[in-house]
Amino acid sequence: MNRTFLFANIPSTLFHRRLSSISKDYQFIQKSRLPSLHFQPSLPRLPIPALEKTCERFLRAQKPLLTEEEYGVVEKNVKSFCSQDGQSLQKQLIDNDRNNRQTSYISKPWFDMYLNDRRPLPINYNPFLVFISDPKKEYNSQLIRSTNLVVSSLRFLKSLNANLIEPEVYHLDPKKSDTKFFRTVTGALPSSISWYGAYLFKAFPLDMSQYRHLFNTSRIPKKDSDELFHVDQTNYITVMQRGKFYKVRVLDDNGNIIDSPTIFSCLKFIIDKPSTEEKHPVGILTTENRNVWADARSHLESIGNSDVLRTIDGAIFNLVLDENELAEDEFTSLIRQYLHADGKNRWFDKSFSLIINKRGVAGVNFEHSWGDGIAVLRYFQDIYKDSTEYPQVNPESKPNNCRVEDYVTDLDFKLDDKSKVSIENAIQKFDSTTSSLGIEVHEFKEFGRNLCKAHKISPDFLMQLSFQMAHHKLNNYFVSTYESCSTSAFKHGRTETMRPLTVEAKELCLDFSERSRHSKEELISKMKKASDVHGNLIKEAAMGQGFDRHLFALRLLSEKAGKVPAIFTHPSYKKLNHYILSTSTLSSDVVHLGAFGPVVPDGFGIGYSIWNDRLGAIVSNYKGNTDGSGLLSCWQASLNELYELLKL
Structure with a gap:
């Protein structure tokens, strides 16, 4: 099974983009001169390579892995494919692509590849990132850093929804193109041709379609193939601590971010709340095989947990408050904590979880089917900059006099013996898996x-x-x-x-x-x-x-037709992948x-x-x-x- 990784190999200068439009307005992290999706309508479409070129590249990749005899067999299969079955499959792929000009030929098959895989998400798919510390040491407490990162995340959300996030653009020469003049010229062009204007500056706008699923999104386990659940807007985040869930309202009735002292007070209430670790943490079920989790979730719904589950699914994002006190130089332990932990205080199905420990070490673990990491890294970098340069709370901050009960709601699961057994089995399996890593x-x-x-x-x-x-x-x-x-x-x-x-x-x-x-x-x-x-x-x-995505798409078409060419059935293809x-x-x-x-x-x-x-x-x-x-x-x-x- 193919897998896409956390960050594709793209020019590093992309990730050093300056935030030219950072906003001091509490509601918005940025107020870009260019709308976020200004270039999206005119982006070029992903090309389908020439079949002959794909076959050449495939053989080039196979050569260092095979003996001369093995290579001879593969070469024969490839020549046959290129002149026979491949021709009809290529025509079908091109025709399908021509009829779906609003997307790329690989988008849906790649989504399906992820959603069809039955392996557990943690370790197999979900990657993680850990932030560097806030340069102001006194701001690295769990409460202060959580509040500042939550507010910055909401500011990012508001700017994204208002089309005010700076478009993602790769500048070949940032000194010449990452300028006010570039924004003025390209901004004056209609979206239908704006990409071409950027191209004249040797600047290349990037696809931002994945940003839609950054927030308010969750992967739902279903038998044989999962579903991606998304709601356009909710007014709350979920918070996890000691395996327990809380719903925290962070937007008011007008969709505006609630004042930071109130968010600070709500998080302080949860952090200070005297409680023991959840005896049967439902989050551990998200570490399971997807079919096993689908059955367990269906049972949870049948005994009265549909509303709680849908609340978690629709949350803006999931904030995880961990009890450990790992320092940022405890590398191996930190990697384990943010990659998998013990699974009891995690919900791996969310588009991402913002995880912060007692020392204020913060990171993100994210589900991979909805995107390839570029949107996550953009969010990650922007909220770090915003939370450290424009912190909304500080070490002297105190709780305000809000009624916390108006904002914080316990989310309690109803569990029967069958659910408890499922949870206990998941704990044992995940402990065995993580111990072997x-x-x-x-x-x-x-x-x-x-x-x-x-x-x-x-x-x-x-x-x-x-x-x-x-x-x-x-x-x-x-x-x-x-x-x-x-x-x-x-x-x-x-x-x-x-x-x-x-x-x-x-x-x-x-x-x-x-x-x-x-x-x-x-x-x-x-x-x-x-x-x-x-x-x-x-x-x-x-x-x-x-050649990989091209052959992947051609193979899917051949499987659908029930006639798979030898290029895909020979052991060398499986070995290569x-x-x-x-x-x-x-x-x-x-x-x-x-x-x-x-x-x-x-x-x-x-x-x-x-x-x-x-x-x-x-x-x-x-x-x-x-x-x-x-x-x-x-x-x-x-x-x-x-x-x-x-x-x-």
Whole structure:
């Protein structure tokens, strides 16, 4: 099963966009000169690649994974597909796309891929991000930080709903295009042609259709295929503490944000409320297999819990108040807490949960079917900036004299013996799963982006090469590797797979395993060529010219017709899509940690970061199946080899 990761490989400058229209108006985080969706109607459509090109790219990706004999069989199947069955499937795909011009050819199939998967959401799908601390240490208490982040979140919501959030635009040269003049010119153009105006500035507006599901959204478990539930507007958030749920009204009857002292008072009331941990926490059921959870939820509804469940589903978002006092330098424990925890104080079905512990360490865990992370990261960065630069409460803040009971409502579940047994079973299963998960963290401080650029080598290529070298050192063979690339430059674009294991990267790994036989000059020359290949693959993927999503769509059509070509039934296709190394990166100054789980039982999840002078990685794996600490040790050794080669 394919999986999209937290952050696609897109230019890091996107995540350093300045908030040119930050607003001091309490109701709005921004008041953009350009409407949020100004460019949406004129975004280009995601192209369907030429069948011949897709077949060429597929073979190129298969070559480093197969023996000559295996490759010969695959090549024969591909040639047959390209000249026969593929032609009719391609025509059908193009016809379908032509009749659905309001979206992309991959949007619905990709939604369905997520919603059909029966695996539990935590670890398998839901990723997380942790904020860096508020620079003002005294603002990092649970109550103060929760209040400020909640208010900033509501300000973001209000601006989004009012079309006042700054449009997401990738600027090739921000100094020339991220300007008032750019906004004036493109703002004067009708939405139907505004994208073309931005293009003249070498600025590329990105799809913002996923933002609709950021708030007031939940994934509902159903037998065989889940549903995405969304309401346009509600006036409350849910708050979880010790496994208990509370409904907190945060908008007034006119849809305006309630004053911050009242929100502060409500959260203080919940935090200070004397209570024990919920004996039968219903949230643990969201860690279950989706069919199991669908049955359990249906039973909960049948015994009188429909209103409580629908209240949770429709909440603006879910605020989680954790009891732990983990500090931000307790990396492994923090990763576990925000990736999965014990599941008792979580509701993994919500579009996102804002999680804050007793020390004020804050983060987000989000459900993945509705979006690919760009909307979450935008929200994440904007509320960090707003909550730290324009905090609404401070260490001297006191509760006001509001009647808290008018704003806070306990949400209590009615449970029978059957539900309690389901909860107890889920606790045991999730504890077993999380106990089997390994987490390894390392920061390599010898070099980073700057040294790579001095050699005109892509830093991302170098990181991916180091992972290939590490796995080869550990196991002496090569495996299918996934790196996500955003196609958000297109209307309803999602992601495309970029495959870092190229013929050139494999050859380099083998050369490094026989280092004494190759000169420094030879290896650096090969690295530059392999880096160029890597960069071109990223460009192809970002421009909708990868092969994975195209073949995915063609395969679905063939399955629907009941005639699946040999290209899809040969074991090599399954092997190519069995991602032993699942990798993702992000660049943001406000992210302290971010990671995800492995996507196959015998694989590794690798979240990595590249800074100017250092490199970092978080590796997850299932301890009984793979060696996470061994991979990390081999990764460090590989980076040392690369540093010895490249150091000036």
